[in-house]
């Protein structure tokens with residue numbers, strides 16, 4: 036999220052792609068409604084379903100799943116044609132827009148109507164309303180990401196905002212509504228398989244920086260891997276961990292995992308039934324040697340598997356029984372205080388991990404980083420862990436996030452403005468939760484990313500210089516006069532290194548400073564680079580152009596590609612998916628070979644959309660174990676249009692089978708709904724405990740069965756993964772429906 040939920044109140048227009056905040060972010064949605072009250076902001080919703088958010092919108096486009104790129108190119112087509120683009124913003128601050136302009140030319144309103152199913156009149160009406168009411172904010176969530184082209188979707192949306200000059204301004208930006216309360220923090224801290232914490236890469240240099248910062252020997256770290264090559268190899272993703280177990284079996288995607296399959300699974304905070312390809316997930320669980328599930332509830336992976344031995348359920352404490360910093364969707368940190376001591380024999384997650392580290396023999400190395408700052412003998416958790424993060428993570432600017440400061444913010448929560456996040460009284464000069472980057476221990480935090488109308492000291496910055504100074508002879512630095520306010524250098528400039536700091540900032544370092552300073556801003560543990568940059572009004576990461584074109588990606592500019600299972604065989608030919616990708620996060624991943632295997636739409640003519648309900652969360656065990664939440668949706672169901680149901684001889688409340696191209700099926704209750712058209716159905720993914728018609732209720736340990744069980748949507752979500760991130764294509768599959 037470039038801005039914040041509160042800042043949405045500053046928007047003059049709001050366009051929402053594939054998010055349903057009225058249901059999934061109901062508290063945050065209040066800010067959307069306030070924008071409507073304050074600025075008469077038009078709310079525009081683009082979603083294959085008429086959602087509760089759409090019900091509050093001024094305009095609603097019922098798009099075919101997986102066709103947001105054509106829709107946005109259609110908007111750009113009209114924006115460029117009518118001269119509604121912000122030309123000076125684009126020429127000063129964007130690289131590669133010319134190629135976008137060329138592609139947009141092809142997407143005439145007629146073409147867009149054919150591909151997306153949205154009428155050209157509505158496209159024009161939406162585009163005019165959105166382009167003319169600036170600043171406009173663009174919202175997205177899982178409706179854009181969970182596709183084989185999810186990463187292209189998430190590039191397309193910022194390109195639309197860049198074209199309109201809607202980036203780096205209050206009331207504008209790309210505001211991605213993140214999922215769990217600390218999901219931003221989890222990614223920042225590297226619950227990812229392809230980076231180190233803070234998005235540092237897997238290069239030897241990054242490992243070296245961490246070895247030094249953690250106070251452990253590089254060779255010791257290296258010794259944890261089979262060989263040095265594996266140290267810099269991306270790991271499996273959560274989405275396709277099952278391939279790690281099944282890889283090499285008949286018909287399964289092959290794996291490249293240093294010659295071995297996965298044998299053990301340790302789960303901490305994931306439901307497992309939330310992962311696509313449940314039949315494969317079940318098979319993988321059955322084939323493991325060891326399963327350890329640390330969870331406050333019975334993790335339903337234990338119910339799904341037939342494995343009898345070596346399945347351990349460890350009682351983890353909840354968020355109310357532990358403390359520490361969590362990062363909100365807008366990059367603000369909050370300190371969470373413990374409410375009660377861990378109940379019964381449960382333990383907080385960090386203690387479970389510490390116990391493992393002790394038994395596995397690396398506890399000292401694991402915890403040493405917490406002792407370094409003050410050369411302590413013993414650490415205090417979580418304060419010293421937070422300070423360790425602040426000490427090491429420069430890439431996203433966490434230097435200012437000391438435990439003391441974050442606690443002060445939470446303690447003074449009432450002293451901050453909900454729209455600007457500005458503090459008053461004792462919190463003057465700081466923004467709530469010190470939204471990162473927060474460059475130094477005095478820095479204010481940065482509530483609006485890429486805002487050049489503020490000084491760097493007060494959260495201003497240009498775009499990051501990350502990919503060199505030029506590409507193919509074109510300058511990648513920002514244009515003249517587009518540096519943040521009060522900058523010693525008014526133009527574009529490179530990221531700051533020990534070598535260029537004197538020249539770019541126009542300063543002279545003392546001999547002592549020169550001796551202490553790190554090689555560049557990302558590894559400068561002395562923080563001299565950041566401190567000097569603040570004095571000079573310079574962003575340590577440089578001032579460059581945003582890239583509309585990414586020359587290292589499979590599609591340099593976002594291109595439409597039909598889902599692997601498309602209801603339009605003609606369009607799958609015209610806009611084919613990618614070639615199969617070998618060794619994608621250690622597993623071969625299929626694209627074109629699936630798409631071209633047959634015309635899937637003949638046998639599976641209905642689009643399958645999955646998503647969320649307000650009373651249930653994620654895999655759903657937490658809430659189905661609550662009598663009152665479960666009572667709201669006691670059974671798994673499928674939203675089906677009465678016309679489609681009628682054609683299939685299905686009455687409201689009948690049980691139906693949903694069949695997938697994988698050969699799997701689920702049995703659920705038909706629920707008539709006009710929120711979907713007759714060409715698509717919607718199912719929530721919060722149920723488990725029933726598998727392909729078989730009730731597994733008897734498998735819950737005594738007294739632990741939830742109040743509601745049901746089929747998992749992910750038993751029928753189709754094969755398909757994003758080409759860059761490997762997120763599963765759970766929002767654009769196909770299915771066949773019959774009366775049970």
Ligand SMILES: Nc1nc2c(c(=O)[nH]1)N[C@H]1C(S)=C(S)[C@@H](COP(=O)(O)OP(=O)(O)OC[C@H]3O[C@@H](n4cnc5c(=O)[nH]c(N)nc54)[C@H](O)[C@@H]3O)O[C@H]1N2
Pocket residue numbers: 052053054055056058059060081082083084086098099100101102103175176177178179212213214215644645646647648649650651652653766767
């Ligand atoms: N009550 C509740 N709240 C939650 C959660 C929960 O489980 N329950 N989960 C949390 C988490 S982890 C997350 S990530 C967020 C997710 O929040 P959202 O992304 O809002 O959640 P979804 O309902 O999965 O999907 C949003 C919308 O995308 C639409 N969609 C599907 N395919 C497409 C498409 O191709 N294009 C477009 N434009 N739209 C499409 C769906 O119809 C749906 O209405 O919610 C968080 N909040």
Ligand SMILES: Nc1nc2c(c(=O)[nH]1)N[C@H]1C(S)=C(S)[C@@H](COP(=O)(O)OP(=O)(O)OC[C@H]3O[C@@H](n4cnc5c(=O)[nH]c(N)nc54)[C@H](O)[C@@H]3O)O[C@H]1N2
Pocket residue numbers: 177181214215302303304305306307308309310311329330331332334351352353354384645646647652653654655656657720748749752765
């Ligand atoms: N078909 C389909 N599938 C989807 C999606 C979709 O839209 N459609 N959305 C995807 C998305 S965005 C997400 S985020 C996932 C969500 O899916 P999950 O990550 O599976 O979501 P949760 O149910 O929130 O799982 C959290 C688990 O952690 C446990 N837990 C809660 N607090 C703690 C704690 O403090 N410590 C520990 N150790 N455990 C705890 C809970 O009891 C629960 O079992 O689902 C994904 N799957």
Ligand SMILES: [Mo]
Pocket residue numbers: 213214215
């Ligand atoms: Mo999520």
